[in-house]
Amino acid sequence: MTDGDVDGNAGLDGLIVPPLSRRGFVMTSLISGFTLAVTPVEAQVVHTDAAGIEAGEVQIPAADGPMPGYRAVPEGPGPFPLVLVVEEIFGVHEYIKDICRRLAKAGYCAVAPELYARQGDLSQMTDPKLIIRDVISKTPDAQWIGDLDATVAWATSAAKGDGARLGVMGWCRGGRAAWLYxxxxxxxxxxxxxxxxxxxxxxxxxPRSAGSVAAALNAPLLGLYGGGDTGIPVASAEAARDAANTAGKRVELVVYPDAPHGFHADYRPSYRKDAAEDGWRRALAFLKANGVG
Incomplete structure (x- = not known):
């Protein structure tokens, strides 16, 4: 991989401000089970087994030490198309791990690095507001972008991932990351x-919002949003789509009229089965249609 593959585009150099912090990792392993910050609705939790795939916690070489993560990949020699899975604010807990297994069942090498491992121990935090204040707001964009690049390098060299068929998928704050990445x-x-x-x-x-980079996207993007999301106005998603498409980029936007924020999170009361399943089908089809498959 050359520097030209990953350099920021014109106007995006503010996202790339190395060197990374040398504070080290607060989290050296992943959350076991579900996040403590949300009481899961166990009756609706989707569980994907590991039959026919390899799945488990991994250590990903990063700039300042090993970073915990989760990888799931089909059995066999590979390489398999690579999907970076970007967590919500709650860490790489069972829901994110299960998403990786779902992707592996669909034929992908899916890797979810713990991008907040330096800023705080999400396995011990119970208040979402404190997670946002003390962890999310203190994680530099340059840091997690560098960590995703390091994940790609590791997955393509040691984890059966195919960097020539690279995609990214993120939820909530990870959805913001998908735009920026x-x-x-x-x-x-x-x-x-x-x-x-x-x-x-x-x-x-x-320094950048997801909406502000819409005109600078490199790859087609699918946005899946809820019309009942009180924190993300549909108009802002439509504006980002329009800015991208006006600039000659391609953004497809799907809005589920009555779905709230977090409608894919099957472990939370916000889960909406119909919207989640339709969005998942669309997401897989979008990846395949655009060279990640």
Missing amino acids: DAHRRDLKAAVAWYGPLGGDPTDIQ
């Missing part, structure tokens, strides 16, 4: 953003 990574083939926030005030360490 799409604007960063020139060899990305496709991105899927599940209800990713599009606005927000810029800071020194988070």
Whole structure:
């Protein structure tokens, strides 16, 4: 891989501000079970077994040490198309791990790095507001972007991932990441953003919003949003789509009229089965149609 594959585009250099912090990792392993910050609705939790796939926790070489993550991949020699799975604010817990297994069952090498491992121990945090204040808002965009790049390098060299068929899929804050990573990574083939926030005030360490990079996307992006999401106005998703398409990029937007934020999260009361299943079918079809498959 050359520097030209991953350099930021014009106007996006503010996202790329190395070197990374040398504070080290607070989390050295992943959450066991579900996040403590949400009481799961056990009756509706989707569980995907590991038959026919290899799945488990991994250590991903990052710039400042090993980063915990989860990988699921089909059995066999590969390489398999590679999908980066980007977590919500709650960490790589059982829901995110299960998503990786679902993707592996569909033929993908799916890897979810714990992108907040330096900023706080999400396995011990119970208050979403404190997670946002003390972890999410203090994680530099340059840091997690570098970690995703490191994940690609590791997955393609040691985990049966095919970097020539690279996609990214993220939920909630990870949906924001899907937009930003799409604007960063020139060899990305496709991105899927599940209800990713599009606005927000810029800071020194988070200088761009997802909406502000819409015209600089490198790969086609599918946005899956809820019409009942009180935190993300549908108008903001439509504006980002229009800005991208006006600039000659391609963003497809699907809005589920009555779905709230988090409608894919089967472990939470926000889960909406019909919207989640339809969105999943669309996401897989979008990846395949755009070279990740």
